[in-house]
Amino acid sequence: MVNQGQGLISIRESLETLKPTERKVALYILDHPEMVMNASVQKLAELAEVSEATIVRLARSLHMKGFQELKLRIAADLGKSSNNMGTSYQEIQIDGSIPSLIQSISHNNILSIQDTLAVLSAEDVEKAIECLGNANRVYIFGVGASAVIAQDFKQKLSRINRWCEAASDFDSQVTLAANMTDKDVAFGISYSGQTESIIQALEIAKESGATIVSMTKFGHNPVSEIADICLFTSSMEQSIRSGAMASRIVQLNVIDILYVGIASRSYEASIQALENTRKAVRSSKRNV
Secondary structure, three states: OOOOOOHHHHHHHHHHHOOHHHHHHHHHHHHOHHHHHOOOHHHHHHHHOOOHHHHHHHHHHOOOOOHHHHHHHHHHHHHHHHHOOOOOOOOOOOOOOHHHHHHHHHHHHHHHHHHHHHHOOHHHHHHHHHHHHHOOOEEEEEOOHHHHHHHHHHHHHHHOOOOEEEEOOHHHHHHHHHOOOOOOEEEEEOOOOOOHHHHHHHHHHHHOOOEEEEEEEOOOOHHHHHOOEEEEEOOOOOOOOOOOHHHHHHHHHHHHHHHHHHHHHOHHHHHHHHHHHHHHHHHHHHOO
16 A cells, blocks of 8 residues: 555556556646646546546556545645645756755755655564564675665664665575575565666576565666565656665665664564674674
8 A cells, every 4th residue: 555645656667667658648747746646537538638547557567446546646746746736856066056956966865755654554564574574594685875775774773783784786686596495585676676686686596485575766677566565756857867865865764764663573672683783793893
C-alpha cells in the first residue's frame, strides 16, 4: 500500500519501464493533470488516443487498483503543489554563488525525501524490518554509489550485533549468494534497478532459498521483480551534474528507518551492543 499523493510522481518514475501505449497515456496525464481530474476513463482514452483497457493497465502498473484511485492520487499531488512553493527540482549551477549552491542542493535533497515518502510503503517497510531482524545472516549487495549505502547499513547492523556482510563486486556478491539459506536475507540496492551484477546475485540468492529485499526507484525493474519485499525511493534529479546525490540521500534515509526499526525490536540488547562497540572503539584509540 502506497501513501496518499504519489500519482504524478509514480508516473514520472515509471515512464522508462511502461509499455508504449501505457507510456502514451502517462505522458498525456503529465501534460494535462488538471484535465484528467475531470475526465472519465472513456474521455481520457479518447483524448490520449488509447483504449480504456490501457488506462486500467497503467493504473495497475503503478500499483493502484484502477483509474479512480489514480485520479485520487493525482488530486492529492495537485493539492500539495498548490499549497507549497518550490516543488520542482533545481538545476545545480556549478559557476553559481556558494549561497545558491547550498540552497539548490539542500532543496533537491529535501524534495527527494518528500517524494520518497509518497512512494514508500509502510507495510513493506514493516515486512523488511521483520525479515531483516529475524535473519540469521544479512548480505547487502550494492555497486558504485549504492555500495556506499550497503557499507553504511552493514556498519549500523554490526554495531547492534547483527551478522551482516556487504559486497560491491560481482565475484564477492555471487559467492556469498551461492551459500545462502532460507534463514538468510539478501538485500539488493540499485537505484536504477538494472545493475547486472545485483540482478545475478539476487537470482542466485533466491535459488538458494533466501528472502530477497530490494531498494530501487519506483516502478517495475529487474531488481524489484526478483524481490519478495520491494522498497521504493524517488529522486527526480535529471541533470548529469546532480549525479547520484539526492538519490543517495533518500536511500540513506530509508536505511536509517530500517536500522532504527530493527534496533527497536530488541531495544535493551541493541543499546547494550552499541555501548559495547563504543567502549571497544574508545579503548582501541587509547592503545594506538
